[in-house]
Amino acid sequence: MKPVFLLIASIALASCAAKAPEAAAATPESAARSKKVAKKEPKPKSYPLKTCLVTGDGLDDMDERVTTVYEGQTFEFCCKPCLKKFNKNPGKYVKALAKASG
Template identity: 40%
Template structure:
């Protein structure tokens, strides 16, 4: 019986370690530079389409000129790279 209890306890411990962190979603606000000089992405939406990040799977994250940019999909990265200045102007100052 003690062996079953030990296995159950270890299973619970491993499950707790693998659980994603809870907490509220990030709020939009001014971006403070991160370590390494990269400014975090201040929006909860894709810069190209305006879609909510995560609505099409994990966001695609790129760094452009010291600014982290998050996209809803790879196609948006290509559109951004065609005219980065147009999209960077949409970021809050």
């Protein structure tokens, strides 16, 4: 039984040793890229209104409030159909939010 175990152990060690140079091949450039990827996105701005931009209704009137983030701004809607309307023409609602919030 020992020879079989030794054979399996030596194969496993050889397999790990063969992979070691790849890990050591990491360059400073690849490390820098990893840091750039790990950079966190800034937190989106909160939605300043208590009403849906699409219908003008209160956000909790439909018991179906949905949220999305577009260009760093959070948008909240009273229901999923309003979110669909927003997605068809987000620029319209970005302008409406700017106008409504001051």
